[in-house]
Amino acid sequence: QTVVTQEPSLTVSPGGTVTLTCASSTGAVTSGYYANWFQQKPGQAPTTLIYGTSNKHSWTPARFSGSLLGGKAALTLSGVQPEDEAEYYCLLYYGGAQPWVFGGGTKLTVL
C-alpha cells in the first residue's frame, strides 16, 4: 500500500518563509507524479494551489511556489500572511488501478 507522507504540523512567523514537503513510500518523487497541492481552511472545501509539481492557477497567490526538493515534492510559502494558516495537502499520481494518493496533510500555524 502506497503511503504519501507530509509533516503533520509546521509553525512560521508572519513574513517568514516555510517549505512543506511530500514524500512517497515508493521512492523519490519526480515530475511524473504530477504533484498537486491544496489548501483547506477550517469548515471550507479545499482549493487547488499548484498542479503538475510547480504550475500555479490564476488564483494562486504569487507567494506560493511548488518544486521538487531532495526527492520530494515541495510547497514553499514566501512572505507568509496570517490568512495562510490552514491545512495543506499534496496529491501524487501513481497511475494504475489506484492512480491518486493524498498525503496526510500539514497543519500550518502562523504565529
Added chain:
Amino acid sequence: QVQLVESGGGVVQPGRSLRVSCAASGFTFSNYVMHWVRQAPGKGLEWVALILYDGNVKSYADSVKGRFTISRDNSKNTLYLQMNSLRPEDTAVYYCANEYSNGWFRFEYWGQGTLVTVSS
C-alpha cells in the same frame, strides 16, 4: 463562473445505499475528468474515485471498490456516486472535483461537499 454543487447526503443505516450527485456548470463538463474525494470528520482527504470524459474508464480506491460506482451524465452535466453496502467508516464529507488532463493532471475546482453519515 465554475460551480460544482454536491447534493444527496444524509443519514443512512449501515448496509444501506445512497446516491450523491454533483451538478457542474461554468465549464465544458465532458472535457474534464471528474473525481470524488472524501474527508472523514477531523481527518484528512481521501481520494475515492475518478471517471474519464465519456464514462468508459473508472478507477476506485481499494476502500470502496466493489461497493461504490461512479458515473456521469454529460447531457445533464452531472456526476454521481452510488454507494452500496455502506459502513460506519464511510461517514465523511464527499467532495467532487474536476481535473483537466492536458498532460499536467490539473486539478481545478472543488464543490462545497455533502455530508454522508452512516449510523444506526
